[in-house]
Amino acid sequence: MISVDEALTIILDAIPVLGLERVHILDSLDRVLGEDVHAPYSIPPWDNSAMDGYAVMHGDIEGASRRNPAVLTVVGDLPAGYTAQKPIFRGEAIRIMTGAPIPGGCDTVVKVEDTGAEGDRVKIFNVPARGEHIRRAGEDVMQGSLVLSRGSILRPAAVGMLSSLKRSVISVFRRPTVAVISTGDELIDVDGELSAGKIVGSNTYSLASLVKDSGGQPLVLGIARDNPEALRSIFRAALAADMIISSGGVSVGDYDLVKDMLLELGAEMKFWKVHMRPGQPLAFGVIGGKPTFGLPGNPVSCMISFEQFVRPAILKASGHTRIFRPLIEARLKEPISKKEGKRYFLRCCISVEDGAYAVTTTGGQGSGILLSMVKADGLIVLPETKSEFAAGTKVKVQVLNRDFEWSEKAAYE
Numbered sequence: 001m002i003s004v005d006e007a008l009t010i011i012l013d014a015i016p017v018l019g020l021e022r023v024h025i026l027d028s029l030d031r032v033l034g035e036d037v038h039a040p041y042s043i044p045p046w047d048n049s050a051m052d053g054y055a056v057m058h059g060d061i062e063g064a065s066r067r068n069p070a071v072l073t074v075v076g077d078l079p080a081g082y083t084a085q086k087p088i089f090r091g092e093a094i095r096i097m098t099g100a101p102i103p104g105g106c107d108t109v110v111k112v113e114d115t116g117a118e119g120d121r122v123k124i125f126n127v128p129a130r131g132e133h134i135r136r137a138g139e140d141v142m143q144g145s146l147v148l149s150r151g152s153i154l155r156p157a158a159v160g161m162l163s164s165l166k167r168s169v170i171s172v173f174r175r176p177t178v179a180v181i182s183t184g185d186e187l188i189d190v191d192g193e194l195s196a197g198k199i200v201g202s203n204t205y206s207l208a209s210l211v212k213d214s215g216g217q218p219l220v221l222g223i224a225r226d227n228p229e230a231l232r233s234i235f236r237a238a239l240a241a242d243m244i245i246s247s248g249g250v251s252v253g254d255y256d257l258v259k260d261m262l263l264e265l266g267a268e269m270k271f272w273k274v275h276m277r278p279g280q281p282l283a284f285g286v287i288g289g290k291p292t293f294g295l296p297g298n299p300v301s302c303m304i305s306f307e308q309f310v311r312p313a314i315l316k317a318s319g320h321t322r323i324f325r326p327l328i329e330a331r332l333k334e335p336i337s338k339k340e341g342k343r344y345f346l347r348c349c350i351s352v353e354d355g356a357y358a359v360t361t362t363g364g365q366g367s368g369i370l371l372s373m374v375k376a377d378g379l380i381v382l383p384e385t386k387s388e389f390a391a392g393t394k395v396k397v398q399v400l401n402r403d404f405e406w407s408e409k410a411a412y413e
Contacts, residue, residue, distance in 0.1 A: 001280075002273070003274070004275065010284065011291070011309050011313055012312060012316060014284075014291055015316045017316065018176060018317050018318065018319070020035075021173075022172075023169065024169055025159050025169070025170055028172055029154060029159060030153060031175070031215075031318075032154075032319030032320055033152045033153075033154055033172060034172050035150055036150050037147050037165065037167065038145065038146055039145050040143070040165060040166070042142050043164055044137055044138075044139065044140065046137050047135065048101050049098055049100050049102060049109045049135070050134060051098060051109055051111040051112070052096070053109050053115065053133065054072070054124070055088065055103055055108070056093045056106060056108055056109070056110055056124070057088065057090060057108070058130040058131075059090075060072060061108070061110065064125065064126070064127050065125065065127075066126070069116070069124055072092060072122055072124065073120060074094065074095055074120050074122050075088065076094050078096045080099035081100070083100075084104070087105040092105075107130060108128060108133070109128075109134055110124055110133075111133060114126035141161075141164075141165075148162070153320070175215055175216055176216045176314055177216070178216045178217065178241055178244070178245060179221055179240070179241035179243070179245065180204060180220050181235070181238060181245065181247070182203050182204045182207075182224070183223070183224045183248040184225075184248045184249070185226045187199060187223045187248075188201065189201060189204075202299055203247040203295075204223070204247075206303055207247060207295075207302065208220050210303065215318050222234070224246075226249070228257060231261040235265055235287070239288055243293075243317065244287065244290055244292040244293065245292075246295065247295045247296065248295075249297065259283060267285040267286065267287040268287075271284055275342045275343060276308070277338075278300055278345065279296055279301045279302075279305040279345070281296050282295060282305050293310055299368060299373070300347070300370060301367045307379070325398045325399055326398075327399070328378075329357065329394050330350060330357035330395060331356060331393070331394055332359060332360075332389055332393045332395055333359065334391055335391045336380075336388075336389040337387060338386075339387060340385065340387045344380075344381070344382040345379040345380070347375065347376035347380075348361050348362060349377050350377040350397060350399070351404060357397070359380055361380070378398055378400050379400065380397055381395070381396045381398055
């Protein structure tokens, strides 16, 4: 049996980063960029108006005021998407819309609120600084500059930037296909008929959802019965994926056959058990170059083991470098006792009290209480070397979601 930290090191050392693929930018959200992106042109490509108003020569309006306005001749209208056919000369102005290119001869835009139109004349009542209300060419991006670096995560703003650079297709790191297997004669699928001794195999759906949430692509292979032939068949099918996850069949019961089947298929097994609770019976090995996880069958143990080991593996394979859930420090609102020698992961609710994080457990912490995971904002992480934690003790908490920080109101004050 090995520690959580040792297990994580062994797993990540065995996870290769997958290759690249080209996708449409609308399919690139949250993917890891596989190339450097340079600007083929400046954005904006030319000086343009930041306001609706009038483009003028600043020398024509110096000293103007509401009592003594400058009066200019309006020589045309310039909507966005069009360019002026000729430059502007002294004593002239052109009505301009936001985004329209600045005509030759102009160096300032006066916003419409500071003007008064009278036929083909315009009065200027307020003088902005020279160059005011003009977006300069290259103000956003200069031609040739590095805009996005390989390894960046493509968030919505980055997708918008790619479109601005006319990059409709982009190289990203491939997402791993992850085979999901549940084992056990007691399991039925969600639409199966419940009868004595049977339970719904929820791990199939929890794990497939966790794989998606981690950026992987689940390949759900269903339920394998507790016999060598069924296990052999389903694990061979799983080798089509980049990574394999099974749940159940890795403890010490007479019908826990997964370990034997992995060895039969030529798996190079790295470890069988981890000093943690829940989730001690956990196997990891490599079959035909495919990292393979044997997770516990209990629903909570299965999900917590996934969070500690499988999620970081999927993220690494997808090209990510930040692969771990955030850890925060929080104050316990209740005392907790545990046995020494194992790292505990307790489901908890996180709150903010007096500007600091506080945590309380979700209640019963049994490995089969799936509702405790539904309620959980995070996992209290208790070290192996200590057994008693008084109320008020500061502990580390692995954040599973940040819903607790969201508000029903936009509170800006």
